[in-house]
Amino acid sequence: MADDQAGAAVAAEDEEPEFEAPERGSADELLDAGAHAPIDAMRHSTAHVMAEAVLDLFPGARLGIGPAIENGFYYDFELPRPLTPADLESIEARMRESIAADHPFVRREVPFEEGRALEVGAGQAFKVEILDDLAAKAAEAGTPMPPTTFYEHGPFRDLCKGPHVESTGRIGPFKLLAVAGAYWRGDEKRPMLQRIYGTVWETQADLDQFLWRREEAKKRDHRKLGVQLDLFSFHDVSPGAAFWHPKGWRLYQTLRDAMRELQDRRGYQEIYTPPLVHQKLWERSGHWEHYRDGMYLVDVEDQWFSLKPMNCPESSFIYRSRLRSYRDLPLRLSEYGVLHRNELSGVLSGLTRVRHFVTDDAHIFVRPDQIAAEIEGLMGEIRESYSWFGLEPTLTFGTRPDKALGDPAIWEETEAIMRAELERSGLQYRVKPGDGAFYAPKIDIQITDALGREWQTATIQVDRVMLPERFDLTYIDEAGTQQRPVAIHRAIYGSLERFIGVLTEHFAGAFPLWCAPVQAVVIPIADRHADAARELADALKAGGLRFVEVDDSDNRMQNKIRLAQGQKVPYMLILGDREVEARTASVRRRDGSQEQGVAWADLAARLGAEARERRVA
Secondary structure (H helix, E strand, O other): OOOOOOOOOEEOOOOOOOOOOOOOOOHHHHHOOOOOOHHHHHHHHHHHHHHHHHHHHOOOOEEOOOOEEOOEEEEEEEOOOOOOHHHHHHHHHHHHHHHHHOOEOEEEEEOHHHHHHHHHHOOOHHHHHHHHHHHHHHHHHOOOOOOEEEEEEOOEEEEOOOOOOOEHHHOOOEEEEEEEEEEHHHOOOOOEEEEEEEEEOOOHHHHHHHHHHHHHHHHHOHHHHHHHOOOEEOOOOOOOOOEEOHHHHHHHHHHHHHHHHHHHHOOOEEEOOOOEEEHHHHHHHOHHHHHHHHOEEEEEOOEEEEEOOOOHHHHHHHHOOOOOEHHHOOEEEEEOOEEEOOOOHHHOEOOOEOOEEEEEEEEEEEOHHHHHHHHHHHHHHHHHHHHOOOOOOEEEEEOOOOOOOOOHHHHHHHHHHHHHHHHHHOOOEEEEOOOOEOOEOEEEEEEEOOOOOEEEEEEEEEEOOHHHHHOOOOEEOOOOOEEOOEEEEEEEEEEHHHHHHHHHHHOOOOOOHHHOOOOEEEEEOOHHHHHHHHHHHHHHHHHOOOOEEEOOOOOOHHHHHHHHHHOOOOEEEEEOHHHHHHOEEEEEEOOOOEEEEEEHHHHHHHHHHHHHOOOOO
16 A cells, blocks of 8 residues: 655754655745645744744845645745754744734735846745746746736745735744754755744644643654663664564554454455565556655666565465455455555654554455445444544545546446445545545545544555456356456554554553553562562463563662553552462552552453453553
8 A cells, every 4th residue: 555755854853843844846836835724824924924034144045935834834944054942042032023013914916037036136046946947837838927926024025925914913922843954845856954843823822732732742752752661763774664672562463463353353364475576566556657766676687676565466466366256255365564665764753654664454355246345344443443542533535536547437436335335434534535546545544642633544445446457356256257356455553663653652652451561560579579479470461461570670669660650561569468468469550549459369350351351441
């Protein structure tokens, strides 16, 4: 399954901003600042005020673009030196002066050549490039250049389509957040600019709430928690690939095993296909044309192979390995294949943007009359699996893109079936016209985490073109006639790496008992209690817990408790003379609540049931 590739942005600070860089765009897209709603107009206006302040402090600075984005804005600059936190404070101070002056935003149109001359005279080479691209596009189309549009406020003028707020005084409470590097137009061969991110809101309460969420997000950053909890690490010998530590691999395997258990109940059969595949496979599937830049290519004896970026084409070879009957369908083939995607180094981000990953992938081959029932079953899989984490998934429905394979009539028929099942499911969804894969309409899965951030996790794609037709898949129907099956591409977690990164931040590392890397720690107060502690640990494992540790170190009891709390262990079970004699334990939960004198047998039964039932709390 092909995820969209994002543009490049290289973080220049330890804390990477939570905004994504735009895809490299056309001159029209660069000139259009993206201010389409009232709050966007305010955010774009604030970007202009920030650019004014930067030019005031750094005369001769060259301007890139400054759009409104989700939760804020940014502007790109070519500057004589790297910016510092003190610079951001100075820029903020100048911005406040401009806002207090309440300069009106004035729209000005001039003939194209006059507008270009203004930017040349100001030394704004990046703006001149945008105008030249527009002129070349107009010449190619044989149309005259429209007037060039500027917006002015006070002493500042910027090439821009707008819109803006009425005046600088209408700008609400704001804050500059971070500096990052960004290649001009997302091209690593072009100059690296400095990107200043900021946020602005209508009220101080809104700004304070956003800044709180942002600070909380830093505390929950899975890259930090991964180190703190000894789950995984990253190393420059393999950028974009996680090194899984024992505790992290426990978590990984637990999630995978849970999905495997669900798949077993639904009749999936697990397969495995080679990670290195010849160019001809990708040409046949269409990925060579549409996705080649995202592949790692390997020259083997003067022939091109690729590390697979997705599993789907190879599953067709297993389908074709023997003659299929209508009675064989649906055929559900799952695969936890290792995938590689050639992501730019600037977009790598812990587990949530990697080059090496595994998905809980499956390809389900059905008859056309089985599409609706299979989607209904997949909606059930989504509900069940996300309930394990207390998450409410929402869905987006991506319809036929402009450059789509296959007959538009088949797309319309398939989309109608999918839309009907989405309605039947009762799950929330929204339509994204033209957002389907090049070979299939798709249902994408999003979740909202504890901080209100939305994450896309996985997808369901109903493919009647790429696998069935390009790989000549058939089955024999009741009349003995060859028919074309439908291939449903499906993942529920999506990338396990990304999913674990999202869960780590959602739970702030305090995973539910059923998937916690360490579910309980038995703490003997003294050495003489160690044997009983190991006996209790065995009883808990027999009751259904998988990962129980005994802290029989020389640390004092309070230090042992503090260490376990730092590791966010769900249960700490403390044994002293009284507890050992009565075969009870003093229970301390990671939230600090306590319970005294709980019998070992009761503990084993209670915690085992909590784990088996995959309770969230």
